[in-house]
Amino acid sequence: xxxxxxxxxxGLLLGLFAAAGTLLVAATHEATRERIVANERAYLLRTLxxxxxxxxxxxxxxxxxxxxxxxxxxxxxxxxxxxxxxxGRPVAAxxxxxxxxxxxxxxRLLVGVRHDxxxxxxxxxxxxxxxxxxxxxxxxxxxxxxxxxxxxxGDPPARLWRVRKDxxxxxxxxxxxxxxxxxVKAVRRAxxxxxxxxxxxxxxxxxxxxxxHG
Amino acid sequence: MAEPTPGRILxxxxxxxxxxxVQILGLCPLLAVTATxxxxxxxxxxxxATLVLSNSVVSLVRHHVTPEIRVAVYVLIIxxxxxxxxxxxxxxxxxxxxxxxxxxxLIVTNCNILARAEAFAxxxxxxxxxxxxxxxxxxxxxxxxxxxxxRELLGRGTLFAQAELLFGEAGRWLEVTVxxxxxxxxxxxLPPGAFIGLGLLIALKNVIDARRRPEGAxxxxxxxxxxxxxxx
Numbered sequence: 133x134x135x136x137x138x139x140x141x142x143g144l145l146l147g148l149f150a151a152a153g154t155l156l157v158a159a160t161h162e163a164t165r166e167r168i169v170a171n172e173r174a175y176l177l178r179t180l181x182x183x184x185x186x187x188x189x190x191x192x193x194x195x196x197x198x199x200x201x202x203x204x205x206x207x208x209x210x211x212x213x214x215x216x217x218x219x220g221r222p223v224a225a226x227x228x229x230x231x232x233x234x235x236x237x238x239x240r241l242l243v244g245v246r247h248d249x250x251x252x253x254x255x256x257x258x259x260x261x262x263x264x265x266x267x268x269x270x271x272x273x274x275x276x277x278x279x280x281x282x283x284x285x286g287d288p289p290a291r292l293w294r295v296r297k298d299x300x301x302x303x304x305x306x307x308x309x310x311x312x313x314x315x316v317k318a319v320r321r322a323x324x325x326x327x328x329x330x331x332x333x334x335x336x337x338x339x340x341x342x343x344x345h346g
Numbered sequence: 347m348a349e350p351t352p353g354r355i356l357x358x359x360x361x362x363x364x365x366x367x368v369q370i371l372g373l374c375p376l377l378a379v380t381a382t383x384x385x386x387x388x389x390x391x392x393x394x395a396t397l398v399l400s401n402s403v404v405s406l407v408r409h410h411v412t413p414e415i416r417v418a419v420y421v422l423i424i425x426x427x428x429x430x431x432x433x434x435x436x437x438x439x440x441x442x443x444x445x446x447x448x449x450x451x452l453i454v455t456n457c458n459i460l461a462r463a464e465a466f467a468x469x470x471x472x473x474x475x476x477x478x479x480x481x482x483x484x485x486x487x488x489x490x491x492x493x494x495x496x497r498e499l500l501g502r503g504t505l506f507a508q509a510e511l512l513f514g515e516a517g518r519w520l521e522v523t524v525x526x527x528x529x530x531x532x533x534x535x536l537p538p539g540a541f542i543g544l545g546l547l548i549a550l551k552n553v554i555d556a557r558r559r560p561e562g563a564x565x566x567x568x569x570x571x572x573x574x575x576x577x578x
Contacts (some may be wrong), residue, residue: 138412146415149407153426160430164437171440263449264381265535272444273508306501307535 180214183244183253184224186304189216193226198339202282204325206230206318207238210341222247222334228257228325231318236260239269243280243322254280254319259311266311274301276312279303285323293320359481366489366544367551372458376490377540379449383506386494389449390487392491396431396453397479397486400424406474408468414436420463428454442512458486489547495527496543502533503528 199210207230214226231239239259245253254277261267268274294300304312365371380386432450435443467475503525509517
């Protein structure tokens with residue numbers, strides 16, 4: 133059967149709508165790209181400042197960055213590590229970690245660590261946890277992440293780096309255990325990574341390469 | 347199809363043909379995020395904006411779309427609008443995006459939007475179509491907020507918790523702790539609470555409708571719905 137005029141017209145029309153829709157999305161993407169990158173960078177800077185108090189360091193924290201890839205940090209792509217120094221001496225680092233086992237997929241977080249391995253703070257960068265339940269890991273929704281401040285591997289001991297339900301010292305939420313469990317595990321593994329690679333982390337020169345995510 | 351009056355459109359969206367209570371559409375996002383008032387309100391507003399825009403665009407192109415491809419075109423329009431809204435929010439309202447970002451992609455799973463495009467906007471002029479989007483969006487938001495209030499009160503003993511996320515610091519006063527030292531009722535906070543709560547709201551609406559019906563009308567008359575659509 134030869135395609136009728138109607139079929140051709142309809143197909144063409146659908147193509148036209150697809151092209152118009154793609155154009156709209158592409159134009160919006162193009163128009164907003166720079167602002168979004170700038171927003172994300174500003175957000176990153178603000179978060180870094182929250183994690184590492186400004187009086188601790190005197191270098192350009194956001195620029196003194198390397199990209200590392202390690203199973204302990206989770207994620208398949210290289211993740212940024214920011215290094216804080218004072219008078220050239222290492223004082224703290226901010227590691228990016230990915231918790232692959234969140235309830236709604238991967239959770240990206242920043243872990244600020246003093247040179248001696250004490251946690252300065254933890255901030256959730258992005259997550260898709262259930263609103264009203266698991267999303268209490270997010271610092272915007274509840275102060276739960278502050279519970280990591282001042283902790284380090286060994287204090288509490290490694291076997292207690294779990295949520296209470298699993299016999300550890302960290303709280304879970306009413307109705308949501310999976311999200312906090314994933315974050316606790318990711319922080320513990322990030323600290324293990326830091327413990328093993330601390331000297332090497334501060335020795336490498338900063339990377340110019342851009343990470344695939346902010 | 348005759349053009350309904352603005353009053354009819356509003357009454358349909360808010361009550362007679364309410365998307366959540368009568369059409370039972372858009373349950374996935376509705377049940378997922380109504381653990382608190384603020385979450386419900388946030389998703390409601392995002393859905394409302396999408397409904398008004400998608401209804402308007404569908405109405406504008408209604409004479410050019412042939413029946414065979416209409417659903418594909420509507421899906422395309424809705425997906426493009428939602429993506430554009432998400433990008434624009436990320437660029438211009440970044441703080442709001444960080445809060446609402448999770449809700450925006452959820453809108454795509456709301457079949458109510460496609461239902462309004464198909465059942466109403468594709469047969470009406472621009473203004474009634476936009477008004478229908480507004481009315482349906484408001485009706486949906488109202489149910490989200492009511493269900494959110496029920497579940498937040500029973501589940502946590504508060505109302506409007508974290509209002510500052512949506513309204514800025516000025517919204518903080520909205521938060522009220524209704525029940526002091528309340529230990530929470532887990533069932534209300536979890537998904538079963540959403541199902542039971544929605545069931546109660548639907549029952550309440552039916553009771554009110556039955557009371558309003560004049561004496562003697564034994565069987566419930568079907569609501570004079572405009573573009574009544576049932577589906578998942």
